[in-house]
Amino acid sequence: MQERAKESGGRPPQAVEDYVKAIYGMSERGLSVTTTTLAAELRVTPSSASAMLTRLRDAELIVHRPYSQATLTDTGVRLALRVIRRRRLIESFLIETLAYGWDEVEREAELLSRAASELFVERICERLGNPVRDPHGDPIPSSDGELPAPGSHLLGTLEAGAIGRLVRVWNGDPEVLQYLDERGIGLGDRIEVLSREPFGGPLMVRVGEPKEGRVHGVGPELAAVLSLELEQ
Amino acid sequence: MQERAKESGGRPPQAVEDYVKAIYGMSERGLSVTTTTLAAELRVTPSSASAMLTRLRDAELIVHRPYSQATLTDTGVRLALRVIRRRRLIESFLIETLAYGWDEVEREAELLSRAASELFVERICERLGNPVRDPHGDPIPSSDGELPAPGSHLLGTLEAGAIGRLVRVWNGDPEVLQYLDERGIGLGDRIEVLSREPFGGPLMVRVGEPKEGRVHGVGPELAAVLSLELEQ
């Protein structure tokens, strides 16, 4: 007989974790999770995704009527949060401690988070001072599965006059992060919405202190991945 | 078509690296590498080892006539040294930076070294100050495949009167390392062979400065895994 889950410290197979994490992320972004969308997300054929949905249903990690949408069960959510915690702590570690760049961190964090034990993750967590957000501003679930409720708002949904601080850059796209770096925009910066140009035009924002900050035009795609925590 | 070596950054399959590393280690210890001994080393059935030997021969990583012994080719040695470098640097990192214990480091280093990229390994190497030996005293191959020639001698082979410094503990057995720790014996310590008791008796050694050091009796099994660099 083949020994099950031999090296992984009693963790589910990697593919299971990958799919559960993807489903969690898609739900978080408000996307509907179907065979096709999930397959696209993971760059896998629909039949692979279909087979995994069946498997996840059998394991009671999702609810899924055939030909319909999938939702994580409570168990599924808990698993997703464990996976996400590992991933975000490792991202933090690579960037803070090993000076990784935005473009290097994705791949490495993906691979390492598959191999790293809970022990490793908890050690680097201590070493980083038990952070609550990763370098993208993504919240880090606690080891007992609590996710700090952020109460933040997408820049793209705000009206002129809104003022807040940048707390999160969604999706971690290296190009976006690089772009922000180049313009000196970082997490924690004060951002003021000056105006919304119509017809898909940019959002004009001031980054920095009330009168001094630089003014930037932010297109809809960028505005859709930046979250602010509003003042007051 | 199935994409080959997708996530691993152009590395050979893990099993190939595992076997090559095992063959290197066995040769280093003077063991002959046959289907059976290799299978025992890797806790695998002889038929698995046999299949892999064929595969390694086809890849020209070993020389192997059927029913005979296997030897690494130059290419095989180079691969082994790359694998060993990764492994020893990660061990060093876990112990020095993340305060891993002797009993925890084996498993974690094994898993992480499979996933870690060259970039990761080179980053931690810098961070550790380009070490030449790992915490067991095992030499770390350089990134261009040179192995610092140690010129050390197994304690078990020395005669009374020999004096040297402990530079290596072979095999990294946690029990041995724990035992040494408890007695305050560590890498770099001065060791003087006082006498060899006959009939499989212990080696009497002084650990520490000429007259002050504590005297220990070292059995043959322990003497077989400790290497000294001799004075002069």
Place this chain on the structure above:
DNA sequence: CCGCAGGTTTAGCCGCGTCTCAATTTGAGA
């Protein structure tokens, strides 16, 4: 010098996670 035990290889299988290609279901428009 012959036979046989034991080491070695081969044959056939499994589970994983992927693929391709075919069959099936669905629901929206005619």
Place this chain on the structure above:
DNA sequence: TCTCAAATTGAGACGCGGCTAAACCTGCGG
């Protein structure tokens, strides 16, 4: 209601890295 394209599922395969069982060398002891 019927039809049909698109979404979904299913069937069959593959490479990996194991396993078991059987066939096959080989060299040592009689």
